[in-house]
Amino acid sequence: MTVHTQPVAEAPDPRSFGLPVVEDGSIPAELRSLVSRVHDLIDVVANTGADRETLAEAAAVVEDLTGRLDVDRRQIGTMVERTMSDGTTEYGTITNIVSGDTSPVAPPLFLERVPGGLRGEVTLNTIYQGPPGLAHGGWVAALLDQAVGSASAVETSPGLTAKLEVNYRRPTPLFTPLEVIGRVDRTEGRKVFVSGEIRAHGEVTAEATALMIRVQIPE
Numbered sequence: 001m002t003v004h005t006q007p008v009a010e011a012p013d014p015r016s017f018g019l020p021v022v023e024d025g026s027i028p029a030e031l032r033s034l035v036s037r038v039h040d041l042i043d044v045v046a047n048t049g050a051d052r053e054t055l056a057e058a059a060a061v062v063e064d065l066t067g068r069l070d071v072d073r074r075q076i077g078t079m080v081e082r083t084m085s086d087g088t089t090e091y092g093t094i095t096n097i098v099s100g101d102t103s104p105v106a107p108p109l110f111l112e113r114v115p116g117g118l119r120g121e122v123t124l125n126t127i128y129q130g131p132p133g134l135a136h137g138g139w140v141a142a143l144l145d146q147a148v149g150s151a152s153a154v155e156t157s158p159g160l161t162a163k164l165e166v167n168y169r170r171p172t173p174l175f176t177p178l179e180v181i182g183r184v185d186r187t188e189g190r191k192v193f194v195s196g197e198i199r200a201h202g203e204v205t206a207e208a209t210a211l212m213i214r215v216q217i218p219e
């Protein structure tokens with residue numbers, strides 16, 4: 001059995017898998033602004049009490065905008081290259097639904113290396129609502145999957161989740177800053193055993209253990 005607490009190698013460059021890579025800094029500020037506004041739009045649309053005339057007008061405007069923006073689509077699997085605060089390079093899928101730079105649905109959760117693993121903060125709005133006022137359990141699992149998967153990728157090498165077990169200790173509230181943690185506990189060959197948790201007001205709302213299987217990197 002091997003235990004790693006530091007990265008074992010530079011992150012493999014997705015270009016070597018034939019995937020397009022864009023640099024974090026090359027994403028236009030206008031696109032980031034659009035993503036943020038559409039994120040707000042999704043929350044507003046889900047909750048609006050506007051009159052029918054306004055709704056019809058909004059639907060037409062959005063349909064028109066959708067047509068204008070549906071040009072020159074990125075290749076599926078496009079990755080973003082970013083430098084983390086400790087100077088290491090990280091790659092993520094640009095439309096990743098939890099942390100993708102261009103996903104309006106993403107909360108988004110951005111993770112940074114801290115002693116012992118990765119940590120991020122996120123506040124969920126009603127896009128992620130399950131029970132009244134609470135985060136949907138599937139989204140709680142998604143946040144944890146991302147945190148433990150990223151920890152595995154950063155501390156070892158990229159992989160896929162083979163098994164994820166979530167314990168929901170208490171309800172995870174909306175509109176409350178959440179601390180999301182992921183870490184590598186141990187590795188056995190391609191198997192990476194990881195764990196993580198979500199905290200609200202310092203109290204654990206959910207915790208996870210997972211098994212990641214590292215993908216074979218072509219020589």
Ligand SMILES: CCCCCCCC(=O)SCCNC(=O)CCNC(=O)[C@H](O)C(C)(C)COP(=O)(O)OP(=O)(O)OC[C@H]1O[C@@H](n2cnc3c(N)ncnc32)[C@H](O)[C@@H]1OP(=O)(O)O
Binds near residue numbers: 146147150159
């Ligand atoms: C930076 C990015 C962060 C991303 C975070 C989000 C992560 C995700 O959402 S990933 C998407 C969801 N996951 C998937 O789609 C994975 C689907 N499953 C698969 O593709 C395959 O089953 C996969 C890749 C996990 C394993 O397949 P494969 O590479 O053939 O491995 P395989 O040879 O069967 O198994 C390797 C070892 O793992 C073990 N193993 C594999 N699956 C499991 C499992 N579910 N439970 C227990 N052990 C398992 C095997 O027993 C074997 O152990 P040993 O080496 O001791 O004999």
